[in-house]
Amino acid sequence: MFFPPPTSNPKMAAVSGSLMWFRKGLRLHDNPALEYAAKGSNYVYPVFVIDPHYMEPDPTASSPGSSRAGLNRIRFLLESLVDLDLSLKKRGSRLLVLKGEPSEVLIRCLKEWDVKKLCFEYDTDPYYQVLDSKVKHYAAAAEIEVFSPVSHTLFNPVDIIQKNGGRPPLSYQSFLELAGIPPWASSPLPTTPSLLPPVGNVGSCEIIGVPTVKELGFRDIEQEEMTPFRGGESEALNRLREAINDKEWVANFEKPKGDPSAFLKPATTVLSPYLKFGCLSSRYFYECLQDVYKNFRKHTHPPVSLVGQLLWRDFFYTVASGTPNFDHMKGNRIAKQIPWNDDDQLLAAWREARTGYPWIDAIMVQLHKWGWIHHLARHCVACFLTRGDLFVHWEKGRDVFERLLIDSDWAINNGNWLWLSCSSFFYQYHRIYSPTSFGKKYDPEGNYVRHFLPILKDIPKEYIYEPWKAPLSIQTKAKCIIGRDYPQPIVSHDSASKECKRKLAEAYALNQKLNGQVRDEDLKNLRRKFEQEEDQLSNRRKQKQKLE
DNA sequence: TCAAAGTTGCAGAG
């Protein structure tokens, strides 16, 4: 019997190419798809497709960017691509950027190039599920091998759902029990390649360099309007190193104790945008944290610890991937059916930082300028928009966050809006964040508000969270007249929050009575009832005014 | 059936 060594086999020596499709996972470290693409290939095509779905400028949008992404996130992505291209070039490769509908572009490339393997990171987002099935379908017909590993999350959501008998766990604790220790933790993660096969002949495919925001048709924004966070794997690894350098801080990290008003040095790692785009591997981050914990007799634990934060991410990925219509109230079996109002004026005031509550408005300004706000700040504004004060539909707020956050993540963003609106996971709707006292307890001087709302910078600290209570003499001295230079509060928190609680109690009762079978009509009836009650209330107020 | 638990509420007291 004679088996020639593989290299002397003429068939094996034949030219073989791979296509590495980057979407998220914009990194070289811990990248199993890239590792597999490079293995045994004479050449590799590293591709990124600029997708008009996310990147087409929309001049009608409420702030610069596309209809689905604010300019901050688009810029963050482009910076990540530049960094990736640079890292590839250092290893004898380069990034091939193409434009168009991704599945069409990919299929064109597969037709044009001699490719035996197609490699890309598995993605649970519905948008990518649809894209990927189109591409996989073509690849199967063309007899191209597809390799699509799970490397964006610590766990494969499918495994956890299967362990739980086909349904995703709905509480964090049950998720932890099902998840256990990640399956990859016992063996080393893929190493960062030191050299990559060269790029093959690109034929007639139209390859561009990584575009600038201007080249994509966006108008450039002022430096001071921009996020202070730069995209890319290099930046992610620097930031990670910086965070885990302070070992005491890592070991004692407790998420709810963080200060949402800290902006010179944020109270968290701000690694979320890097995890979102996969500039940082969540598995590598997890390993680094375990390394730190090893040297401490005592350290914090999930849900509040840093590892706990990574597990929250996986929790939401798991629930989201196993819940049809996760991003909608209707048709979503885990979402309470609540007759939210559809008030675009209230929504716009919230979005454009015109609520008249400085704490809320400052957070919304930071969201616009930085594309990042502290987790508790997200809680405050989300609660205010939905169950706390304005009773606006959580889907509306979700859309604003999804567009403006540089770390916006489909599963996590929707999960948190379900949470904060008391539609799922969390139901204690009488626990409402105060739009005045919550910020005050972290930042009694109001430095955060003064920084993001400079119009209020000379209001004394006694009134900085409630400027409408300041006597006119003080408003004049501070060169900020409430009602002229800064709005009056759009609602009175005291009465608005009481109303919200009452409405939620009724909506919950309806959900319970109909046992999850709330129809459109039932919701409509309840909404009409709320509207009638509001009319009566305002009529009574008018009569009272008349009498006075 | 009932108690216990749930990542992070508020106001007020000490």
Place this chain on the structure above:
DNA sequence: CTCTGCAACTTTGA
């Protein structure tokens, strides 16, 4: 900074 009282939701598990 920690504690209570407030008012009071659902899910889970015995």
